[in-house]
Amino acid sequence: MTRLREDDIDTVGEKLYEYNEHLRHILGRSLAEIAAYSLGKKPADFAGKHNVPIGVIPVSCGQGVIGGFAQTVQQIIEFLGFCSFVTSQSDVGGLAEAVRRGAQVVFLADDDHFVAIHLAGGKVVDNGEATGRGYAAALALMAGGLVGKKVLLIGAGPVGAGAAVFLTRQGAQVSIYDIDIEKSETLRQTIDGVTVVSDLSAALTECNLVVEATPAVDVIAGKYITVDSMVAAPGIPLGLHSECMEKLSGKLIHDVLEIGVATMLFTVFAD
Numbered sequence: 250m251t252r253l254r255e256d257d258i259d260t261v262g263e264k265l266y267e268y269n270e271h272l273r274h275i276l277g278r279s280l281a282e283i284a285a286y287s288l289g290k291k292p293a294d295f296a297g298k299h300n301v302p303i304g305v306i307p308v309s310c311g312q313g314v315i316g317g318f319a320q321t322v323q324q325i326i327e328f329l330g331f332c333s334f335v336t337s338q339s340d341v342g343g344l345a346e347a348v349r350r351g352a353q354v355v356f357l358a359d360d361d362h363f364v365a366i367h368l369a370g371g372k373v374v375d376n377g378e379a380t381g382r383g384y385a386a387a388l389a390l391m392a393g394g395l396v397g398k399k400v401l402l403i404g405a406g407p408v409g410a411g412a413a414v415f416l417t418r419q420g421a422q423v424s425i426y427d428i429d430i431e432k433s434e435t436l437r438q439t440i441d442g443v444t445v446v447s448d449l450s451a452a453l454t455e456c457n458l459v460v461e462a463t464p465a466v467d468v469i470a471g472k473y474i475t476v477d478s479m480v481a482a483p484g485i486p487l488g489l490h491s492e493c494m495e496k497l498s499g500k501l502i503h504d505v506l507e508i509g510v511a512t513m514l515f516t517v518f519a520d
Contacts, residue, residue, distance in 0.1 A: 255317055257505050258318060258321045261321050261505065261506055261507065262320070262321050262324035265324065265507070266328075268280070268504065268507060269328075272387075272502075274499075275391065275499050275502070276387060276390045276502075277390065278390050279292075280328075280329065280507060280508065280511050281329050281330070281515075283383060283386055283387050283390065283511065283512075284329075284383055284386075284511035284512040284514065284515040284516075285515050286386045286389075286390065287379075287382045287383050287385070287386035287415065287512050287515075287516075288515060288516060288519050290519065292515075295518055298518045299332065301331070301332065301353050301354065301518070302334070302350065302351045302352045303331060303332060303333040303334075303352060303353070303355070303356065303514075304333070304334060304336055304343075304347030304350065304352030304354070304355045304356070305323045305326070305334070305355070305357070306319065306339065306343035306346075306347055306355055306356070307335070307336065307339040307340075307343060307357075308339060308343075308358060308359045309339045309340055310340065310359050310360075318358065319335045319336075319356075322356050322506070323335050325506060325507055325510045325511065325514075326510065326514055329514060331514065334350065334352075343357075344357075348368070353368055354367050354368065354517055354518075356510075358376070362375070363375070363376035363377075363509075364376065365514065365516070366517070367517050372517055374513045374517045375407065376509050376510075376513055377406065377407025377411060378407055378408075378410065378411035379411065379509055379512040379513040379516050380408050380411065380483050380509035380512065381407070381408040381409060381410060381411025381412035381413070381460075381462060381483065382412065382414065382415045382512060382516075383483075383508040383512030384408075384412060384460060384462075384482075384483040385411070385412040385413075385415035385416050385460060386415060386512075388416075388458060388460060388479060389416075389419050391479050391500065391502065392458055392479055394419070395416060395419040395420055395458075396419065396420035396421070397420060397422065398421055398422065399421070399422045399424065399455065399456045399457070399458065400416050400421040400422065400423050400456060400458040400459070401426065401453065401455075401456035401458070401459045401460070402416065402423055402424065402426070402443075402459075402462065403427070403449070403459065403460065403462060403469075403488070404426075404427060404461065404462035404463035405425055405429070405432035405433045405435070405436045406427075406462065406463075408484070409436065409460070410436055410440070412460045412462060412481075412483075413425065413436060413440050413443055414440055417440060417441065417442040421458075422442075422444075423443045423444070424443070424445075424452055424455075424456065425437065425444070425446065426445075426447070426449050426452055428463075430445065430447060433445040433446075449468075450473075453469065453473040454473065457475065457477040457478050458478075458479050458480075459478070459479070459480045461481070461482040461483075461484050461487075461488045461489065462483050462484050463484045463488050464484055464485060465484070466486050466487075466488060467488065467489075467490045469488060469489045469490065469493060470493070471490050471492030471493045474496040474497055475496075478496070478497060478500060479500045480493075480500065481503075482501065482502065482503040483503070483509070485505060487503055489501075
């Protein structure tokens with residue numbers, strides 16, 4: 250899991266309304282609608298969960314607490330209409346505090362994992378899978394559906410795996426590229442309907458729809474972006490060369506936490 254820096258997230262909370270409007274503009278759907286769509290549902294299906302207490306717990310192990318991370322997660326949850334609080338204590342003390350304060354769901358992250366846990370239901374939602382699924386759902390909305398369409402998935406880690414499952418279920422023809430071809434092969438063996446590619450340049454030339462799910466920079470050069478290109482890029486940092494940005498105006502989906510947290514939230518409450 251890519252470790253975020255404080256300056257990656259310091260303005261997320263104050264820009265949630267603006268970002269939500271941006272999503273409405275380019276996709277016709279809000280942040281909540283994207284997350285619900287990734288589950289085949291609508292935000293109204295979760296109305297009965299809005300008052301369920303959700304605790305966000307800072308975790309200090311590993312490289313330590315990322316300043317503002319827990320508060321940003323709380324802001325996203327509350328923006329979506331749910332009830333959340335950040336514990337005053339971290340780690341085990343924070344978990345105990347969350348339970349004492351009545352939390353039925355907790356969010357917490359260390360250097361390797363970011364999860365939402367439904368305490369009573371025993372359900373664990375991983376950020377990697379949820380983020381991949383959420384971005385794949387956003388790409389499906391942008392493309393007006395994926396049935397029979399070619400999609401290139403770059404990155405075969407947990408985020409890529411989450412995206413691949415959703416994409417194939419939507420009827421897309423999915424090609425997977427990873428610099429470690431063994432990861433691509435593992436994904437191909439576990440998910441029906443995907444093809445492994447070893448030539449990224451050729452694949453980018455053939456596919457207008459791309460999910461860029463790597464932690465690398467400059468994965469996609471501007472020469473591969475056409476008027477028909479659409480990119481969902483959950484990878485941190487953004488793996489597109491700067492010359493791609495103008496060409497992809499209105500056709501790029503990228504944020505640092507919002508879609509992932511929203512999808513985790515709706516998933517932890519999904520039946």
